[in-house]
Amino acid sequence: MAYFKKMRAVQAAVLLGGLFAGLVMAKPAGDLDEVTRSEIADRIKAVGSLCVAGEECAAGGGAAAVASGPRSGEQVYNTYCTACHTAGVLGAPRKGDKATWDKRLADAGSYQAILNNAINGIRSMPANGTCGDCSSDEISGAIEYMSGLKP
Template identity: 55%
Template sequence: MSLLAITSSHAATKDEQIAERIKPIGKVCIEGEECAKNAGAVASSSSGPRSGEDVVGLFCNTCHGTGLLDAPKVGDTGTWQARLDGLGSFEELVKSAINGKGSMPPKGNCADCSDEEISLAIEHMSGLKP
C-alpha cells in the first residue's frame, strides 16, 4: 500500500512540474472586459512623430548607413539630389520610399511609420528639404 502512495505522490509532483512548465506566460485582456479594470494605461502614440534621426537609427541605417543594395548613403546629398531630380519633387521622393523602391520594401520595414516620419527620415539622410 505504501508503494502506491509513493507512486501517486510522485505522479502528482510530475504533473505539477509539467503544468508549471507549459503554463501561459500572459493573458489577453480586451478593453471593456472585467480584467481590463486592473490593466495599466496603454502607451499613446499621440506624442507626435518620431524625429528623422530616430527613424533612420531604428529602421534605415542598416542599408542607408553603408550603401547596401545600392541604397543612397546618409549624408550623400549629391546622390539624393539626383534621385529627387529624377522623380521631380521631394514629395515624389517620399512617395517612392512609402511605396518601396528597388530592394527596399514599403516604408523601409517601418510599417508603423507615418508618412511624415518617412519624410523626416529622408530629410535627415539626404540633407534636402521639402
C-alpha cells in the same frame, strides 16, 4: 523657424516618453526642471484639444500620429533606415551623400515623388523602409535627416 519648433515638439515628446517610463518604473523623474514640466503640461493640453469625442478631429496631427507620438527623423533613421542607408546596402543612397541625393531628386522630379517611393517601396527599397507603423511625416523626417533634402 518652423523646423526648430518641430524639433522642440519632438524633444518634448521624447521627454514625455521618458517621464512615463520613469513613472512606470516608479522612479522619481528628478532630472526635469520646472520649465520642462510646464512644457510637458502644455503638450498634453495641446494633444487633448486635437480630438473631442463626437466632433471632427482638428486638422493637422491626426489621432493615429498623436497616439504613439511622432519620432524624430534621426530616431526613425537610426532604428529602421541605417541598416541599408549607412553603408549603401543593395545600392541604397547613402546618408549625407549629397550628390547622389540631388540626382535622386532630379530623377524623381520632386521631393514628394521621393517620399512616395519611400512609402510605397521602389525596387530593393522596402515599403516604409521596414517601419510598418511610421507615419508619412516620420518617413519624411528620416529622409530629410539622411538626405538633407527639404520637403
